[in-house]
Amino acid sequence: MNQLITELKKEIILQLNLQGVTPEEIEDNAPLFGDGLGLDSIDVLELIVLLRKKYGIKVNGAEEGKSVFYSVQSMAEFVYANQQQQQQQ
């Protein structure tokens, strides 16, 4: 899980052009939006594309999106759960 979290942090920085931000500076449980990284609505769309493109995972609806994109930790748990599901199928 820690490896996945670090990977996600690097991807977020790269995809969202977060200049000057390092993976170490992003707290696992800090909110991605609002007070945390201060991401906006376009950024969340980019994160949806990121999950689809890199992990082949689709986010279903706004409600799921809210919990998935709350923090890097919640994103990692979502990706991990989906990867487990894919392996079982």
Add this chain to the structure above:
Amino acid sequence: MKYIITRFCRISLDLTLPNSVRIQTHALDEIQNSDFFALYKHAEIDYPKYFKMDSISKYGIIAAEYLLKGIDLKEKYSETDMGIVLSNASGSLDTDAEFQKTINNKVSFFPSPAIFVYTLSNIVMGEICIKYKIKGENMFFLSESVQFELLQSFVSDLFEKESIQTAVVGWVEYSLGKPDVLLLLVEKTDLKDTSEIEFTSHHIESLYLL
């Protein structure tokens, strides 16, 4: 009453050095590395959103920063008294092409929302308005080359109708890695000062040809 160009910023490709641009303002004339991070640092901007912008918007923000640095427009004018009239030739073509790359491949079809939001000619104007809180009259013209008389007459008309008290006016073009930018700050004055640059089509052209 007359209208004067109180400040200007010209950014163009420098042909003497590779990967460099020439920045000319009322206060400086310098050759700078065209790398967007270097330009950001040199302009001493603190605006992280800059890094998410497309190339033309970055140049628009850089030029606006040099143009408006050190002056408090809010102290002199209300937000709705500040207008902006810009123009260019290529619209957002450079960014349109970038977006096209994300949808070219049917197998790897991942349209980028962050690029898509910049696929409109006047987004650069919107970014300048957001950063500098310009909420007055605005217009964006598309033309093959700079229409000096059109810019002068359109903006002068806005002044005469009391629609604006000041305006950012100019040309913000970016295509194939080549910036070609001229921004002017135009204000009203009733003082007679021969050192001032009057807002005429001839003077706009002279600044463009610097």
